[in-house]
Amino acid sequence: MIISVASGKGGTGKTTIAVNLALFLARENSAKVQLLDCDVEEPNAHLFLKPKLDTSQPVTIPVPKIDDSMCTLCGRCAEVCAYNALAVLKDQVMVFDQLCHGCGGCTLLCPEKAIAEKDREMGVLEAGKSGSINFVHGRLNIGEAMAGPLIRAVKERIDPDAVTIIDVPPGTSCPVVESVKGSDYTLLVTEPTPFGLNDLELAVGVVRKLGIPIGVIINRADLGDRGVKDYCQREAIPVLGEIPYDHKLARLYSTGIAILNEEERYLQIFARIWNLIESQVQVELQAQSG
């Protein structure tokens, strides 16, 4: 089962929920547990899980390399490139590696077979164990504009026999879609403020388009206003849990300690969240098979 933890707004508590849900499952559930940190631009789940990273592998994408002796400057490569990564001049083809998404279209369609591919490293994938939790994350190289291929590499590590928790980057753009798609359930973490609500609505729009069932978790639930709750009620989105605004939690966060490693009383909240996810995924599966 794949559970992704997303939000529109940054800093709502995605990593807190993802990490503690994984810890809860590792402790209370017999299934194997995996945590994938797909926020490859700024991964931080490792700060709380402190995994022993024993695997480190570069992740590359194939970018075009033009053989000038075979190229006739026909312009087909630039024409088919959806990302404008190539320009065909009078005497040369210019390749903009940073814009290339590695789709291979130009190589495939070059009528002269003048394009070969070379691997360009864009980041690194690291994996290891934190207790019984299998941990994987990606680290995007500095200056890299594109996160998608690295997120895909991290997701290739999904173990179909495990419960996989995915920590999704903030926002609603390509990296979020790449991280969330294929999930059985998406938790959207928000806070009860107008800003939280605005970005929650955007995130709901994206996840609904992907056809994935949604549940909301309200963090710092005793602050702000009723806007988020009213919205969820209107849209028939279940609120699976509320985390109170607690100075103790902020202090733990700032020292890199996961809540459940210190505050047993929060175990109940995560137990309830998990029960609700499980029952909703069951309902969804039955609806699909029926």
Added chain:
Amino acid sequence: MKIAITSQGDKLSSEVDPRFGRCAYFLIVDSETDSFEAISNPAVSAGGGAGIQASQLVLDKGVEAVITGNVGPNAFRTLRGAGIKVYGGASGTVEESLKSFKEGKLQDLSNASVPGHFGMKGGM
């Protein structure tokens, strides 16, 4: 000589568009006859690489110079690679900048005048 001028409209009286890659129109002007062709810029809605796509368009049109407000690094590299001169800092109408150009008042850029993605903010 054929010159591409970035423009907010399709007439010589239109204002110069300060963005290169994401300008609304290119006015391809023949500086000897002042005859021109207006081309709506397809790169205006490009997800990325607008400057490169726009450069490809003007170089396919056989222009020898570009007059615009600002130009980013990828477009600059492409235009210079194609041997096209880039005149930045243009303002006012297309006609006015064409006149400034003929009077030698526009600056031939030796570098990109703005960082990447400048035009996505409206170029202001």
